[in-house]
Every structure is written in structure tokens, then in C-alpha cells.
Amino acid sequence: MDMMETFRQTYLEESFEGLDVMENGLLNLPPGIPDNEKINEIFRAAHSIKGGSGTFGFTEIAGFTHVLETLLDEMRDGRREVTQDSIDAMLAAVDVLRDMLERLQEHQPIDEQRAGEVQAWMENILGASSEAAGQDASAEPEAVGGTWKIDMIPEAELLQTGNEPIRIFRELETLGDLKVTANTEKLPEIHAFNPEHVYLSWTLELEGEEVNEEAIREVFEWIDGDGAEIHIHPPQKSETPVAEAAPAQPSADVSETAPAVAEQPKQETAAAPAQKTSAKAKAVADKGHKAEGSIRVDLSKIDQLVNLVGELVITQSMLSQFGEQAEDGESNTNTDWVDKLKEGLTHLERHTRELQESVMNIRMLPVSFAFNRMPRIVHDVSQKLGKKIDLVMEGEGTELDKTMLEQLTDPLVHIVRNSIDHGVEMPAIRAEKGKPETGTVKMAAFHQGGNILIQITDDGAGIDHERIEQKAIEKGVIDAEHHLTRDEIIDLIFHPGFSTAEQISDISGRGVGMDVVRRNIKGLGGSVDVKTEKGVGSVFTIRLPLTLAILDGQLCTVGSQTYVFPLVSIIESIQVDKSLVKGIAGETELYKLRDAYIPVIRLHKKLGVHDAQEDLEKGLLVVVEDGGQRAGIFVDDLLGQQQVVIKSLESNFMKIDGIAGATILGDGTVSLILDVTETLSNHNKGSGAQLSAA
């Protein structure tokens, strides 16, 4: 990667962060009197995106951001009220910018049409106000059009401050037709020439409809009075009629184009949902590609690592000293030697563990990373549907593995959209039911046991299990004569191709949502379920392992092989009492565990191990649970518990059914980690019998 590419990458990363800042700022910006602090923050973010884009020659971005900036600037100066329309326009602009940057990152051409639409929208807002300003506040004569004359007399040291006149001219050119005349009077004789000095001055003539003093001032912002003298002469008096006529023109445009522009995005989304989905699918694919990118780490985390490595080095030198003593035969005379060695080893163990934790910690990011996208989605969706939603977030500081977090964002978005679309009722209906008109969607993240839980709670209508049942029968997902419990019926919303939305909207209801949500979360080693009460609301609970890479394992033997169970899925291990083993239809065995029957899965049969213990009484039954279902897995013997590092089998080979991955044990042998979820579901499919744990 060459130098420029590195800078470019940094610019893009910073710009994405800037966009997040802008988006958050805009969402928290109440319409009405502008809050300068907030607008300033948004303005700064927009400004640095613009600045960087100019440097890297991304003129489209620079031009686009410029309009946005002008709008913000007027708000900052209190010349414009913050209206809902302008906030929406700016949010759309943030989307366009994000899209532009993403395309730049992938070296793809920019979608100029969308950018043009949003730019026109903002320009309309700008036009409308400059007209208003012209009408009621003549104190600020916004002369538009005509030929502006600018004298630019730089100081000799201009170049040394990093300012380049050519860039400024280029910037001016984006405003209108530019004519540059260089004044060479001050050029010295060649022997007196200092190559680092500027001797030229320029007279610039700028002509264009959108030219105004402010726009020009802005171009010169960095050097005006600080490196160069700038004199701006507005168009001549004789041209004033033109200048007066000009504001009238955009105002005529406004009435014609404004509604069209405002409607266009809606039309687009409604007319081409298919296209949108494909774009979304692409975005998801891109995301996978981006996931390999860099990560920003808190400096304190790095410091901690450095400290630990230091400690480790000390322990290492201590231990090697013991080694030397042993060689010298001192160990025989010194009775403390063994004790000290043991102490050293304890230190080593502790430091290794701490080091491991710290390294894992680097991969951890706060959930707010994924949660921060939600206010925007809630804003957009609730507005589109005319619902009132309060979004409450809790535990945003809870940390999750970065890869996991990235893949979690889409499922989260989907659940939140669903909660708003299907869950929370329209304000009128809510009022009728005696609920507050504004619905609440709560997102909370917290630790529980060895898992991280993310709950999305809404106080909406809840899921109507009777309607789900009816739909499921209609669609042939289940038989009319099913024996499913209420919870099992509600669980059908995660079934592929199942959607109860009466009307297909572009928000949710394509029926490709919840099953993908479940699949994605399962792919992360987690689970998702829903609890709901009609009329009261629903709670979606996502359960995720702390990290992808390390697992608390229970080692067991089957024949000559060692396998690892994830400790979290084990309930208990029992010795088999043969009188409690019942057979169903020959092949399937059930074990009566207290007052419930659980299926017995013989691991050696599943794994094709031939030298294993086959007598149930001589082995052990490991009782595992997954998704509310229990089973006893028969193994030869249990060994110790230990933390194992999960190595993927897919990275060099392929996914194997029933196996979550492999790990390398202390003696260098490979051991397979069992996937309890898959083992259980395969067993159920294989045996053909529906076994519900009583």
C-alpha cells in the first residue's frame, strides 16, 4: 500500500466516523431555534469531510458537502430556523455521503443521480430562505448572479503555510465560471527569486447564478487575513437588475420542484423494493469484505498489554534462572528451590491468563457501536409509518467481540424495525387502548452467566399466536392437526418464508426477515427467542457467547478420541441406571431423568468411533440443554474442564455437521468441539420422532 493509499484509507475511516457524528447530531437536533453547540459539532464533522475530500480530489464529495455546509452555516449564524424538512434533507445527505464514501473505498463510480436529488433538495431549502432573507431582511443583501471581482494578494510566505492558490481556484470554479488574471508586477529578477515565495497576485472574475459573498468567503476561509489579502467586489450596480431578478427565479423553482424532490425518494423505495433488497444484499456482502479492516483500540488497553508483557519477561527471566541453578546442581542443596519454581510457574500461569484476556479484550467493542444506528432507523421508520416511538437504550457500554458486533447489526436493525412496524400500534389505537400515544422500544445489553444478552422490548400489540397459527396452516408450514404449544407457534415467526404482515411494506414483511435473523445469530454461536403477550408487548432476547475464540470446555473421551463439550450447554452428568432406559421403536432410547424422559444420543455412533464403550452402565450420560430441549449424550468418560481456543475447521477444510470446530490440547493433539445444537437437531431429524421434553 503506497503512502497516498494509506492517507486515503485514514481519510475514509475518519469520514465515516464524521458521518456518524453528523447523524447522531442531526437526530438530536430539535426543530426550532438552533442549538449552536450541536450545530457546531455537525458543522465541524461536515467541514473536515469536505476538507479531506478536496485534498484527495474527490470533487463530487467536496461539492456535495459544500451545500450541506452552507445550510448548516446559516443555521449556526441564526439566519435560519431548524425545520424538520431541513433535518430530513441533511439526514438524506448523510446517507448519500456514506454511499459515496463506500463506493470510493471500493473504487466504484458514484451514484450521481441520488446525490443530485438530495443536493437539489438542500438547494431548494437554501433558495427558499435566501429569498425570504431578501424579502424581510434587506440588511443582508444576498446578491446572486452577475460577475464578482476578487483581488487576491497573497503574502510571500503563503505556500509555507500549506495553502495552494490553485486549489482555491479550483474550489472557486465549482461555484461558477472563473477567469483568472495573474499580476506579475512583483516578480523579481531571476537571481533574487526565492522558489518558496509567492510573487504573484491575482484578479479573479467569477460569474455564476449561485455565487454569493458567503460562498466566496468560505473558499478563502483559511487564508483571508492570514496569508493573503482578499478583496471581494460584488457585481456592478449596472448589473443589479439581474441580481434582483435572480432570487425570483429560484423561488419559482421551489414551488415546482420541491414537492417532486420530496416525493422522489419515497417513490423510489416503493416502486423498486426488489432493487432495494438487492442493493441491501450487496451491502451485506460488502460488509463481510470490510470486516477485515482495522480496529481502533483504547490506548489504556494497549498499555495494559505492554505491562503484562513486561511482567511476563520478568517471570521468564526468573524461571530461566531456576533452570541454571538446576544445571549447577544447586537444586540439591537449596531446599527452597522447588517452592520458588512453583511460585514462578504460578506467576507464569497468571500472567499468561491475564495476557490472554487482554488480547481478547482488544477485540471487544461496546455494543453502542451497533446500537448507535438505531435512533436513525427508529426516526425514519416511525416517521414513515406515522407512529410515535421513544427509543430507550441501556447497557451500551457492554462489550462484545468486534466480528460478532458487525454481524449483529443487521439482525438488530431487523428486529427493531419489526417491533415498530408490527409491534407498536398507531397513536390513535394506542390511545383507545389506554396506552400512552408514544410507544417505547427498549434495547438493553447485559451479561448473564457466560453469555451476553441483548433484549429488544416493545410495549406494542404483542404477537397474536392465533393469527400465526392460522397463517402457518394456510402456508402449509404446519399441519392443521399440529400439537404445538403456544410458545412453539410463536417461534414459527423465525420459520423461513413466514410473514404475517397484512400488507407488504418496504420496512418489513417480505417474510425473509426473522429466519435470517435467527440464522445469522446462530452463525455467531448464539440464539434468539421471543416472549410476547397480546396487548402488552414483546421481548426479543438475543443470547451470544462472550467471545468467538475461547470457550470453557468439558473434555470427554469416546473410544480413543477426546472431544470437547461447551461447558455452558451441560446441565449435569450422570451414571446410567439401566432400568431407567426405555426403548421406543427399537432404535431410539429414552432415559427417565427424574420425572422427564430425555433421548439418549450415543456419541460414538454419531461420530463413527468404533473402539468406544457400548455398555451404557459403564459410561456416563452428559445431560445437555439447547433451546429448551434436553438430551443425554452418552460418552465413555469425562476428563477435566479447561478453556480451549476454538480453531475453525472451515478455514482449511469445511464445516462438518455436529462439530463446532477444533482445538489443540496441551499435548499437541487435535480435539473436536461438539456443536450441541446441531447434534440435538440432527438427532431429532434422524430419529423421525418428535420428542418434546415434558
Next chain:
Amino acid sequence: MANNKEFLTFKIGREQFAVDILRVQEIRGWEKPNPLPSVPPFVKGVVDLRGSVVPIVDLRERFKLQASYDATTVVIVVHVLTSQGERVVGIVVDEVSDVQSFDMDSLQPAPDISTEISSQFILGLATVGETQRTAEGDDNRKASTNNMVILVDLDRLISEGIIDEISQNGHMPLGNG
């Protein structure tokens, strides 16, 4: 100028095969890997290769040839490029012979006949150089296959001939309950 490339030649049964030397990471002695469930018998299992889990595939069994494990049985650890990215795989062969240079432009296409090694996995056939031929020329064996080397297309063999084949044929059903 001849387009020469170096290949590592190895023996399976009486036939000589060759793989691109740049794809070879290392050569290891045979040690019994940890078996995997639900895979065809030619996937012998996985081993720990300095922290990564590497599958071991017995090419002899894949080609339906006789496989025995003795002192010269070796594992060639190779890098292959599949549609899912780079993979490291160990292949078991009878014996590693030599590193030889072949002119890529004068390879003969593999005959399109149905064999265990489908012609799509073969880059081409080559004859070994003069020196080798004189060395083996004195041999009493009828030098028919001896001087032919089969250049294997590792990428396709591993991704299409092994991984895809296993996923398409489904996992071997191993006793349900």
C-alpha cells in the same frame, strides 16, 4: 524462452505425479491424524500444524489406489486457492522423489478418458528429462509409465475434487441413534 516451472514430483503406486513447488509449504512424515466424523475415508483427519488445524487427505485413497503406511509415507503440506480463499491441506503420498523443472509450453494434454483422476484435475503430462531417462533406461522395466509425470492442478483437485465432492454427496450417514 521456454516457460519453465519447478515441480515437486512424488509417487503414488507406480505413477509419478508433480505439484507446483511454490505451493508446497513443507513435507512431513506420516503421523496418524485425529479422525473426523462424517467424512469419506480418504480424509484421514486433522492435525495441528503450529496452531492451525489442517486436514489430511490421502491422495492414494482418493484415486482409489492401495494405501499403506510405512516409513516412506509422507505428507506434503500445500497451499491451495479455493473460491473461499486460501487453504492449507496435507496430502498423503507414497514417496517424494525430486524437484524438477518442466517446460509449461510443451506439456501434453491429459487424455480425456475416464479415470479415477479426472482429466480436469490435470494440468498436463510431461516426460522427465534426459538424465533421468538414461538412468532409468538401463532399467529392465519396460519404461512405459516410468518416464511420464502427471502434473496435478492442486487448486481444482482440492476444491472441486475433494471439498465440493464431499459437500455435494452429503455427509456419510453415520448411524442415527
